Amino acid sequence: MESSFHEQRHPITVALTSIQRSRKYSAYRSQRELEADAALIYEVQRTIGRFLFPIGRPALIDYRDFGGIPTRRRISVKFAFSYNKAVYLESHCHLRGADRSFKLNNIEWVGADFPHIVDKLDDYHTSLAACDFFIHPKKWGQYRKAALFLRQQALQSGASDKQAFEAVARFIFDCQQRGRWNEWATPQQAIGGALLAGSFDLPNWSRSDIDTMTGKASKMALMNALDALG
Known part of the structure; x- marks a missing residue:
């Protein structure tokens, strides 16, 4: 997975700086909001294609x-x-x-x-x-709450945006590998989830909220990711 991050870092930076999106956190997203998430990844793909x-x-x-x-x-x-x-x-x-x-x-x-x-x-x-960061909105919904929680905790611990981005992507990839359809897990889907997580404004959660923030993600994977923050 490390190589994927290094190979794609510059196109991702181009995509993120060209698409200015920010959303308020919501525990439950409507179909319209899920479609907006998919549209974000679609625009990222177009930006990367334009560049590469x-x-x-x-x-x-x-x-x-x-x-x-x-x-x-x-x-x-x-x-x-x-x-x-x-x-x-x-x-x-x-x-x-x-x-x-x-x-x-x-x-x-x-x-x-x-x-x-x-x-x-x-x-x-x-x-x-290797540049396809599409993650299905329903699959993203399984990791959304935990991914946002991890990103917020990473930034609070002093991590840079890049470090928080990588922490979230690695967490989603870990969850995917533990899941039922693990043979279809790809680093690119995990990167897509991290892109989406980076498009939200984050409330001020504490570590005590972990049980309510895990959602359908693996609690063990989330605990490991939080421990890695130090």
Whole structure:
């Protein structure tokens, strides 16, 4: 996990400084608020793609939208990014006269001037996957209370923002490895959870609140993370 933090640190910094989000803490989030969390990660992914995978090429494509309707479009591709295990091309669509995100799997044909870029995206697949910080809102909900509590305790103990960020990400990854679906746990999902935790304003909790703040997370993992703060 250490290598993932070091490899992604600069793109994460770019993403966090470009997206100014702050929310009040709430013990229970509505579906609308959970969707807002997912939207935050989506914007982070786009920012990282803009930084790591610029393309800057025009293309002619046949694209089938989410409604299943095919259209031929001329697009100006800006960059590629990954979100929820899918690759997207952020582009200006000349048909719509606006920027759009085109899912690579929904592109059915590419003009002769562009296929080599698509082939190159296949080569990027591993790197794009390593930059995918998507964590499903329901999964994030399992760790939310404990992650916010840990972040607040870390900052109170004198940790820097970076140290608190890493403490939360390591805690979420520890929880994931203990969970039922541990074979799908990734450092990137843990980083996504830490990104979300960093977008909240934090009340003044004390260590005595730990039992109410654990939520559905592993209490042992939270205790270990708190002990590591010193």
